[in-house]
Amino acid sequence: MSEYNRETGFLTLTLDKLHNFHRTADRLPEGPPPPIEFYVDKLKNFGHEVANVSSDQLDVKAPEHEIFELLSGQHIYL
Numbered sequence: 001m002s003e004y005n006r007e008t009g010f011l012t013l014t015l016d017k018l019h020n021f022h023r024t025a026d027r028l029p030e031g032p033p034p035p036i037e038f039y040v041d042k043l044k045n046f047g048h049e050v051a052n053v054s055s056d057q058l059d060v061k062a063p064e065h066e067i068f069e070l071l072s073g074q075h076i077y078l
Contacts, residue, residue, distance in 0.1 A: 002064055010051065010059040011067065015039075018058075021071035039071075046070055 003012045019033045026042075027034065036058060040050050049061040060067060 004064060009061050011062055011064055012052075012057060012059050013064075013067065014057045015055075018071065021068050024071060024073040043067070043070070 002014070002017050004010075005012075015033075015036050018036075018039045022034070022039075036053060036055060040053055040058060043050050043058075043060050043062075048067075050058055051061075052059040
């Protein structure tokens with residue numbers, strides 16, 4: 001599940017949703033899915049503000065389409 005809060009600009013994403021979006025080369029299909037810390041680091045490295053991190057969800061200051069583009073690899077074509 002994901003939920004965008006227009007007032008704060010934060011998008012809440014579950015770990016399952018992050019795994020579903022993630023298609024870039026840094027995720028091996030035969031390996032175990034990455035933990036939440038992997039996504040925190042990845043999002044921060046791309047300049048996104050991350051808050052309220054738990055073991056199964058996080059809040060990121062970005063709209064859902066930006067996160068999808070980043071984790072799916074589509075941002076390289078933009």
